[in-house]
Amino acid sequence: MTLALFSLVLDQPISTAESDWEQITTAEILEAVVARPVHELFASLSALPPGDQGHVQALKLMSYGFGTSRGPSATVNYWAYLTTAVSLCLEHIATVTSQEAPTCAAVLTASR
Incomplete structure (x- = not known):
C-alpha cells in the first residue's frame, strides 16, 4: 500500500501543496x-536503512519473477496474496470510515 501511495504522490504536479496526498482516495x-507495473511502484521508493532495503530487494526479486517460469509459481501466488x-484492508477502511471512497485524510481522522 505504501509503494502505491508513494507512486501516486510522485504523480502529483510539483506545484501542488504538500497536503494534496490527503485527497488521494483508497480506490x-x-x-x-x-494496475501499475511493479517497477513503477518500486521507482517511487526513497532510500532506506540497510535492513529495510534488504526486505525491499527480496520483494522486488519476487515481483520480477512473474512470467519467467512455467506452471504454478509460489512467487506469483504470494504477490496475488x-x-x-x-x-481487503482498503475495503475494511471504507467500512470503518462509512465512506464509499475515503481519502487519506478521512482514514487518518477515523484512526484517532
Whole structure:
C-alpha cells in the first residue's frame, strides 16, 4: 500500500501543496496496486536503512519473477496474496470510515 501511495504522490504536479496526498482516495491506491507495473511502484521508493532495503530487494526479486517460469509459481501466488490483502484492508477502511471512497485524510481522522 505504501509503494502505491508513494507512486501516486510522485504523480502529483510539483506545484501542488504538500497536503494534496490527503485527497488521494483508497480506490486510487487500490488501482495503483493492481494496475501499475511493479517497477513503477518500486521507482517511487526513497532510500532506506540497510535492513529495510534488504526486505525491499527480496520483494522486488519476487515481483520480477512473474512470467519467467512455467506452471504454478509460489512467487506469483504470494504477490496475488499481497494485492488481495491490500484490497481487503482498503475495503475494511471504507467500512470503518462509512465512506464509499475515503481519502487519506478521512482514514487518518477515523484512526484517532
